[in-house]
Amino acid sequence: MLSKEVVELSKQHSIIRDIFEYGMKRAKEVGAENVFDFSIGNPSVPAPKEIDETALRLLKTADPVDIHGYTSNAGVLEVRENIAKSLNKRFDTNYTAANIFMTIGAAAALGICFKTLVDGPEDEVITFAPHFPEYAVYAQGAGCRLKVISADTRAFQINFEELEETISEHTKAILINSPNNPSGVVYSRETIEKLAALLEKKQKEYGHSIYIISDEPYREIAYDGFEVPYVPHFYNNTLVAYSFSKSLSLPGERIGYIVAPNEAEDFEQLLPAFIASARLLSYVCVPTLYQKVVGECVDLTSDLSIYQKNKDLFYNALVDMGYECVEPGGAFYLFPKALEEDANAFCEKAKEYDLLIVPGDSFGCPGYVRISYCVPTERIEKALPLFKKLIDDYRK
Amino acid sequence: MLSKEVVELSKQHSIIRDIFEYGMKRAKEVGAENVFDFSIGNPSVPAPKEIDETALRLLKTADPVDIHGYTSNAGVLEVRENIAKSLNKRFDTNYTAANIFMTIGAAAALGICFKTLVDGPEDEVITFAPHFPEYAVYAQGAGCRLKVISADTRAFQINFEELEETISEHTKAILINSPNNPSGVVYSRETIEKLAALLEKKQKEYGHSIYIISDEPYREIAYDGFEVPYVPHFYNNTLVAYSFSKSLSLPGERIGYIVAPNEAEDFEQLLPAFIASARLLSYVCVPTLYQKVVGECVDLTSDLSIYQKNKDLFYNALVDMGYECVEPGGAFYLFPKALEEDANAFCEKAKEYDLLIVPGDSFGCPGYVRISYCVPTERIEKALPLFKKLIDDYRK
Numbered sequence: 001m002l003s004k005e006v007v008e009l010s011k012q013h014s015i016i017r018d019i020f021e022y023g024m025k026r027a028k029e030v031g032a033e034n035v036f037d038f039s040i041g042n043p044s045v046p047a048p049k050e051i052d053e054t055a056l057r058l059l060k061t062a063d064p065v066d067i068h069g070y071t072s073n074a075g076v077l078e079v080r081e082n083i084a085k086s087l088n089k090r091f092d093t094n095y096t097a098a099n100i101f102m103t104i105g106a107a108a109a110l111g112i113c114f115k116t117l118v119d120g121p122e123d124e125v126i127t128f129a130p131h132f133p134e135y136a137v138y139a140q141g142a143g144c145r146l147k148v149i150s151a152d153t154r155a156f157q158i159n160f161e162e163l164e165e166t167i168s169e170h171t172k173a174i175l176i177n178s179p180n181n182p183s184g185v186v187y188s189r190e191t192i193e194k195l196a197a198l199l200e201k202k203q204k205e206y207g208h209s210i211y212i213i214s215d216e217p218y219r220e221i222a223y224d225g226f227e228v229p230y231v232p233h234f235y236n237n238t239l240v241a242y243s244f245s246k247s248l249s250l251p252g253e254r255i256g257y258i259v260a261p262n263e264a265e266d267f268e269q270l271l272p273a274f275i276a277s278a279r280l281l282s283y284v285c286v287p288t289l290y291q292k293v294v295g296e297c298v299d300l301t302s303d304l305s306i307y308q309k310n311k312d313l314f315y316n317a318l319v320d321m322g323y324e325c326v327e328p329g330g331a332f333y334l335f336p337k338a339l340e341e342d343a344n345a346f347c348e349k350a351k352e353y354d355l356l357i358v359p360g361d362s363f364g365c366p367g368y369v370r371i372s373y374c375v376p377t378e379r380i381e382k383a384l385p386l387f388k389k390l391i392d393d394y395r396k
Numbered sequence: 397m398l399s400k401e402v403v404e405l406s407k408q409h410s411i412i413r414d415i416f417e418y419g420m421k422r423a424k425e426v427g428a429e430n431v432f433d434f435s436i437g438n439p440s441v442p443a444p445k446e447i448d449e450t451a452l453r454l455l456k457t458a459d460p461v462d463i464h465g466y467t468s469n470a471g472v473l474e475v476r477e478n479i480a481k482s483l484n485k486r487f488d489t490n491y492t493a494a495n496i497f498m499t500i501g502a503a504a505a506l507g508i509c510f511k512t513l514v515d516g517p518e519d520e521v522i523t524f525a526p527h528f529p530e531y532a533v534y535a536q537g538a539g540c541r542l543k544v545i546s547a548d549t550r551a552f553q554i555n556f557e558e559l560e561e562t563i564s565e566h567t568k569a570i571l572i573n574s575p576n577n578p579s580g581v582v583y584s585r586e587t588i589e590k591l592a593a594l595l596e597k598k599q600k601e602y603g604h605s606i607y608i609i610s611d612e613p614y615r616e617i618a619y620d621g622f623e624v625p626y627v628p629h630f631y632n633n634t635l636v637a638y639s640f641s642k643s644l645s646l647p648g649e650r651i652g653y654i655v656a657p658n659e660a661e662d663f664e665q666l667l668p669a670f671i672a673s674a675r676l677l678s679y680v681c682v683p684t685l686y687q688k689v690v691g692e693c694v695d696l697t698s699d700l701s702i703y704q705k706n707k708d709l710f711y712n713a714l715v716d717m718g719y720e721c722v723e724p725g726g727a728f729y730l731f732p733k734a735l736e737e738d739a740n741a742f743c744e745k746a747k748e749y750d751l752l753i754v755p756g757d758s759f760g761c762p763g764y765v766r767i768s769y770c771v772p773t774e775r776i777e778k779a780l781p782l783f784k785k786l787i788d789d790y791r792k
Contacts, residue, residue: 001568001604002662002669003515009676010668046460056452064442068646104500104650104679111678119399134675141676143539172397208397250464252684254500266398272406273398279530280405280537282507283500287683288648 009137015362016040016133019347023356030354036383037356037375041181041332043249044374045302051248054293067292071285073275075102075257079295083257086298091230099261101274102286105254106217106243107138108278110175113213113239113258114142115277116270117172121145125213126166127175128158129364130182130335132215135175141281144172151365156185156326156335160194167202173211174199178228179218182363182370183335184311184328186226196235203237209265212238217256218331220247220301223308226329236263239270244294249302253290307332310373310380317384321391332374335360339394343369349393353386405533411758412436412529415743419752426750432779433752433771437577437728439645440770441698447644450689463688467681469671471498471653475691479653482694487626495657497670498682501650502613502639503534504674506571509609509635509654510538511673512666513568517541521609522562523571524554525760526578526731528611531571537677540568547761552581552722552731556590563598569607570595574624575614578759578766579731580707580724582622592631599633605661608634613652614727616643616697619704622725632659635666640690645698649686703728706769706776713780717787728770731756735790739765745789749782 016039023037058067074080080097087095103109114125123144127135129151139146147166152159163174174195178187187195199210214231219242222228232238240259245251260270311328318325318336325336338346343359343366350357350369360368373380412435419433454463470476476493483491499505510521519540523531525547535542543562548555559570570591574583583591595606610627615638618624628634636655641647656666707724714721714732721732734742739755739762746753746765756764769776 002512002665003673005515006512006669006672006676007665010665010672042461042465044461047464051464052455052460055455059448059451064448065438065440065645068443068447068648069438070647107678107680116398116402119401137675138678141678249461251466252464252681254680254683269398269403269406273402276402276406277399279533280402281677282503282534282537284503284650285648287650287686289686290683 019356035354038371039356039358041372047249048300054296082295082298101258103256105256106241109241109256109258111138112274112277116273118144122170123172124170125173132181148364156183157191169206173213175213177215179330182333184331184333186329189229192229192234209237215241217243217246221307222330232261247301255294314373314380334371338369415752431750434767435752435754437768443645444696446693450692467684478691478694497654499652501652502637505637505652505654507534508670508673512669514540518566519568520566521569528577544760552579553587565602569609571609573611575726578729580727580729582725585625588625588630605633611637613639613642617703618726628657643697651690710769710776730767734765
């Protein structure tokens, strides 16, 4: 007698989780040092030392009731002010606390944006393959449809032809994710400009706003030679969903925010609407202590240099071996083409070498695989000869 | 062009928040010591010292990536085991981690229970006036209707006649909250037995399960002479929603859980369904550090004795003055009858004495007022002569 929708969802297998669990089991059989789990996208570097130092200081000096007390729905004013100031310095904006709404991570930021923008099952949010699989679940939770534009497998930018055909009067938002999970690709300035121009046209055509929701948990992990354009500079109706999970290596503490620029058409209504949406999702406030800790550390990041090092090593080596792969501009994923048509079969083959990687089918992009390189560099060094053997196998 | 439902909700005023903000403004005019804000239900005692000691120890000794890393959807295994053991000791149950699902506070526990049990707008959850106002918002968010049974103003137990008339084939759950916000009343063993018997009958009549959702954030704040019955002992299809907000004075850290007993009809499906519901609400995991901290402190509470002291002082004094009030068995609220028919007008009158209290209308119970006494005892001592003047005014 439980909810049919919920029971149905509970039966869907997460392939990433299956691979992760296989890896744990396999490690017991052959030793953890011989299993190369590139399936999970968790930060592998600790938070900067200032994070825990700030936590320790606040626990010792702040009012003991206040430091664990409720905060207002939108977040602690000083935290929102600090985030606004930090963004102003970096992006030459004029934000104040009124532009920042604190959320329980980027997942909540997306759920709240969806809930705020969509009105019923006819409404649509459009995103692009390859994409983070949970987008579909958050859209379902907000009661709307997620439409997925097929991948531009040439450059992993945007398939504009299909996008233009797909946008309809029911389209309420376009969800982008750059640097991208799973492709690692950064959308170029040209891509963002083209997207903005198309949406301006479509807004006029349908006579209502179409928002860009820019999901940016990987913004700070961008590589030499790549620029991550700041989307609100290109398009007024942009909501930025951000998380400190990756930049400060705090995924478990669930601290994120939404930016709502003054230029957005519904700006005056947005913050109260976010509060209402958060209440509908049963949120009360963002965890207090680490919200305040993050608020004092907004200009810091973890030591992210390992991801650049891993990317250079891993990407160059795979391409040299003959793997076909787009160059990642950020995040911590490679997304090469599988060496046979069925990426699932390819991942099974890789498993024979204890290389654990994820079929692109999970991300709406069959024929490709995701390799997470948020691991110690030695793991990659040790795995490279196995990737060589794997490709040699296919060449026999 | 925002969601109509969300914009509509965002316009609804929170009277409690209005009163709170009036109090802040008034404090600037006449001094904080002359404003008696009994409007807000926040713990007034700090967390036990072991809480922050445990946090400090974990920050110094645990793996720095792990301590802020993602946890599994259902929560950290050891934390769930510790909670199960603690409940087993107290309530003579046989729980394991499989019976415990960690949530981002009791609000999330309720949202997840609703989402798990209801299937569409025809489905109903029934609760009892007076009730926490956000129940209606969480039910709305889960896409179902909240039906409210009018208050039993004699004893603030359950109006069984109206309940029996209201339960229908669409009823999926009965939501109870004891000790109660705002009445402070504890449901007696007799009430729970009668409720269980009625629901057993109705389950048979309609041929499907009807759950009790027992919202218990105030369980540990129960007064001398009052017993809070453990509902799963009386009725198999019970889900307990718990929060450490009040017991450990950690409302901002958002740590709670759901208990799903083995005896529940859908037990095998419940935990996977909770995970699916949590994903639909855009939850990822419960904040890691304080989840682990709480897991090591499950048998502790803050020093809750002040609430007993405040209750004895405040309740006895008001009754002696002539106020009509049910005796609270727990929580930290008094719910006396207003001295005129319109509780809003009565609260305005109280404001003239700088006594800030909340009309019962907000809780679905017009004609009564909520007085929160989670304040330093001296505040109550100083306010009592003003409550005396207030009642004398009405006697003139």
